Amino acid sequence: MRVLIAISFLLLSALIGGSYGGVEVFLNILCVQFYATPTGRTFESPIAAMKYCVGTSTCVGFQKTSDNGYQQLYRLTGYAVNQTCHDYYLWDKTGGISFPNQPNELEAAILFAIYPNTECPTTFDVDGSLCRGRSSITEDICGTYPSYMAARYDGTSCIVVQKQEVIKSWS
Template identity: 55%
Template sequence: MSVLNIFSLLILGVVFIAESNGGINRFLPLWCVELHTTPYANAEYNNTKDAMQACVEFSSCIGFKKTSDNGYRLLSALTGYVINETCKDYYLLDKSKGQTFPNQPNPYETVILFAIFPYGECPYGFATEGSLCRGRSSITSDICDTFPSYMASRHDGTSCFVLQRQSVINSWS
């Protein structure tokens, strides 16, 4: 229960909205959360509006990070997060379409789950192997350990394995 109370402080009620092709996309500012992501190699954007618009145009974009007073960089390949009370620079694109599940760990975990699994049953850089997802060899045990515990990640010395998205959702239903 204390995790829920702590996490409820992490994302404030503020939501940034970007419009794209008539659709509305929500970005949640993460005040006390540091995301484990891969930054895009593209140039920085000068304001949040430009970063949001660019993010919704890239299907692999999961959000953006403030990198300087007037600089924002797009992010992809979310593996997890850590609570960091000094971090106020991450904005997560909500790809959950408002879905929630009765037994999810906290109110925001669905948004994080859909950012980790942007394309389907496996995270970016993973392939389906039986009932699990197997990561590329470049996914080290250190990276594997950053996935949330509900994904049951394990590294066998060569590859990282995690549960498929539907398995996680089933455990929350």
């Protein structure tokens, strides 16, 4: 399975898609299903979805939902390689940064989408050196985070490591 994921990401890395104003980059990810929450209205083009996403602090990307429909995504928790290809567009917030020991070429973009603005994922709070999920993070959702986040459910909360701990392990 790990080999399939690596091969899929190597293939996908060549599909880096459009930009907005020459600054914001969205990666067109095929044959991967994001575990994320769709929200908001449907847009008629990927450019319209990109522009709206860039203007929203919680957007991590968008998904093609029909021939001419695109919907924003927020609260990315992970992904799965999926034989039935879906068009997902991930907002790459890495600024071109990669790490020598990251699991694959696109994992830094996934990490920065899961941890968009702080040391903890969206709807998590800092709890000492860890991040503790709020009540909306169920045990099922907790199980979708990538293994490098060391996610565990303690019976009431999902607990993950902070972003800098992941980055330190990849350096």
